[in-house]
Amino acid sequence: MIEVSDVRKHFGTVQALGGVSFTARDGQITALLGPNGAGKTTLLRLLVGLLKRDQGSIAIGGVDPALDPMAVRANIGFLTDQFGLYERLTTREFLSYFGELNGMGGAALRQRIEEVADLLSMEDILHRRTKGFSQGQRIKVALARSLLHRPRHLLLDEPSRGLDVMSTRALRHALNALRKEGCCVLMATHVMQEVTHLCDDVVVIAKGHTVAQGSPEELCRRTGIANLEDAFVSLVGEEGIAA
Numbered sequence: 001m002i003e004v005s006d007v008r009k010h011f012g013t014v015q016a017l018g019g020v021s022f023t024a025r026d027g028q029i030t031a032l033l034g035p036n037g038a039g040k041t042t043l044l045r046l047l048v049g050l051l052k053r054d055q056g057s058i059a060i061g062g063v064d065p066a067l068d069p070m071a072v073r074a075n076i077g078f079l080t081d082q083f084g085l086y087e088r089l090t091t092r093e094f095l096s097y098f099g100e101l102n103g104m105g106g107a108a109l110r111q112r113i114e115e116v117a118d119l120l121s122m123e124d125i126l127h128r129r130t131k132g133f134s135q136g137q138r139i140k141v142a143l144a145r146s147l148l149h150r151p152r153h154l155l156l157d158e159p160s161r162g163l164d165v166m167s168t169r170a171l172r173h174a175l176n177a178l179r180k181e182g183c184c185v186l187m188a189t190h191v192m193q194e195v196t197h198l199c200d201d202v203v204v205i206a207k208g209h210t211v212a213q214g215s216p217e218e219l220c221r222r223t224g225i226a227n228l229e230d231a232f233v234s235l236v237g238e239e240g241i242a243a
C-alpha cells in the first residue's frame with residue numbers, strides 16, 4: 001500500500017506539489033491523472049526517494065522512502081521516462097545484469113527473465129542488442145527490468161506511450177496479472193481509455209493539489225457526467241488545464 005499525506009515540494013520558487021494526499025491499495029491499479037505540469041512525475045520521484053519532500057508524509061509498504069530509500073527500492077519497481085538501456089548489451093544480458101544487482105542469479109534469474117519476457121510478449125527481442133530499439137521495445141525492456149525482482153509496488157510514468165495496439169494489450173495483460181498477484185500499481189497516464197478499462201481507482205491532481213479520488217464510475221457519478229474525460233475536465237477546471 002502507498003500512503004501519501006499532504007506532500008509538498010518546491011523547486012526554488014516553483015511549487016511542484018502544494019498538498020497531495022491519497023492512498024493506493026494492494027491488488028489495485030491506481031491512475032494518477034493530471035494535466036501537464038500537475039506534479040505527477042515529481043510525486044513519483046518523491047515516492048522512490050529520488051527527491052526529498054519539503055513537507056508531508058509518505059509510506060510505501062509502511063516504510064518512509066526519505067528515511068530508508070534502500071528498503072523502499074527493494075520493494076518497488078519504477079518505470080520512468082529515462083529507460084537507461086545499455087545499448088551494447090542484448091536484452092537478456094541487460095536483464096541479467098540488473099537481476100544480479102538485485103541479488104538474483106543462476107537458474108532462478110534465467111527463469112525469471114523468461115517469465116517476465118513471456119508476460120510482456122518480448123521473447124523476440126531477448127537475444128537482440130538494445131541499440132536501435134523502437135520506443136515500444138525500449139519501454140518493454142525497461143518495464144521488464146522493473147519487474148525482475150517481483151516488487152510489491154509498481155510505479156509507472158506513462159507506460160503506454162509509444163506502444164502499438166498489440167504492445168498496449170500485452171502491457172494491460174501484464175498489469176492485470178500483477179494486480180491479481182496483489183501488487184500495488186500506481187500509474188501516471190494521460191490515456192483516458194486506459195484508465196476506464198484498467199484502473200480501479202483514480203487520483204486526480206492539478207497544480208500540485210489532489211482534486212479528487214475514486215473509481216472511474218464514482219468520479220463520473222460525482223460530477224454528473226457520463227464520460228470520464230469530460231468528468232476529468234470538470235474536476236480539474238479550466239484553471240488546471242492551463243497549468
Ligand SMILES: Nc1ncnc2c1ncn2[C@@H]1O[C@H](COP(=O)(O)OP(=O)(O)OP(=O)(O)O)[C@@H](O)[C@H]1O
Pocket residue numbers: 011014015016034035036037038039040041042043
Ligand atoms: N527539477 C525541476 N526544476 C524546476 N522545476 C521543476 C523541476 N521538476 C519539475 N518542475 C516543475 O514542477 C511542476 C510539476 O512538474 P512535473 O514534471 O511533476 O509534472 P507532470 O504532471 O509530470 O507533467 P507532464 O504531464 O507534463 O509530464 C512543473 O511546473 C515543472 O516545471
